[in-house]
Amino acid sequence: MPPIKIDHLAVVVDDLPAALNFWQNALGLPLGGTERNDHEAVEIAFLNAGDSRIELLKPTTDDSGIAKYLAKRGAGMHHICFAVQDIEAALKHITAQGVELINETPRTREDGTRYAFVHPKSTGGVLVELYEVTEGLG
Amino acid sequence: MPPIKIDHLAVVVDDLPAALNFWQNALGLPLGGTERNDHEAVEIAFLNAGDSRIELLKPTTDDSGIAKYLAKRGAGMHHICFAVQDIEAALKHITAQGVELINETPRTREDGTRYAFVHPKSTGGVLVELYEVTEGLG
Numbered sequence: 001m002p003p004i005k006i007d008h009l010a011v012v013v014d015d016l017p018a019a020l021n022f023w024q025n026a027l028g029l030p031l032g033g034t035e036r037n038d039h040e041a042v043e044i045a046f047l048n049a050g051d052s053r054i055e056l057l058k059p060t061t062d063d064s065g066i067a068k069y070l071a072k073r074g075a076g077m078h079h080i081c082f083a084v085q086d087i088e089a090a091l092k093h094i095t096a097q098g099v100e101l102i103n104e105t106p107r108t109r110e111d112g113t114r115y116a117f118v119h120p121k122s123t124g125g126v127l128v129e130l131y132e133v134t135e136g137l138g
Numbered sequence: 139m140p141p142i143k144i145d146h147l148a149v150v151v152d153d154l155p156a157a158l159n160f161w162q163n164a165l166g167l168p169l170g171g172t173e174r175n176d177h178e179a180v181e182i183a184f185l186n187a188g189d190s191r192i193e194l195l196k197p198t199t200d201d202s203g204i205a206k207y208l209a210k211r212g213a214g215m216h217h218i219c220f221a222v223q224d225i226e227a228a229l230k231h232i233t234a235q236g237v238e239l240i241n242e243t244p245r246t247r248e249d250g251t252r253y254a255f256v257h258p259k260s261t262g263g264v265l266v267e268l269y270e271v272t273e274g275l276g
Binding site: 009 | 142144147149151152153156159160161163164165166167187188189190212213214215218220231232235237258260261262263264266
């Protein structure tokens, strides 16, 4: 595998202003941006932390995957995302080690970026996302 | 607040070889080191991910804090640790925003490094550690 780095840690929140009071005002992470994703039914806020980001996810409906997670598990860490340079090569390498994927082939977001999730039962209970980036990872 | 970065994401595991098969062999993160901390009753493995690390924590007794967490919540993400340059200044800034700390003054590990945990009720359910580093954070 070529080098990979932590792209972001995703956190499910039930109160976005309260969450921003901690992550932005108290911890001092610069707000990188906010967006609303109606396809996934979430409001998102990104905070920059060095070379990585904290991604706050607030459900906008009661029946989305994130809303159900929040109702079942409560607010907290949701997944960790790693940036990779060639997602198909990464998925091929990972599955060759017996690891099960949620997305066996990469999915594509509206902005054209590609990603796939690894099944938590193969990671020891952690939901892991791989996200393809085109710039170098150093 | 001066710049801070993600130092590590800590993951509680119940099977360290299985966890290393995912994080090291499948995901390809280089093993940075392993250690046994009898004070906290954990075996620890560090994996390097860019400028940050994944820290795997395996309890070595049944009654430690990590063992109780594993029994109650199952394996998975445990806390996120940020590196800061002046932990006393960071804690002062954070508490001025009304955030509650688990450790109101920094604790010191056997190797002399200083750290403090923020209470999850002030962060939206995330256990956050601050860790003082002496080198620059860029």
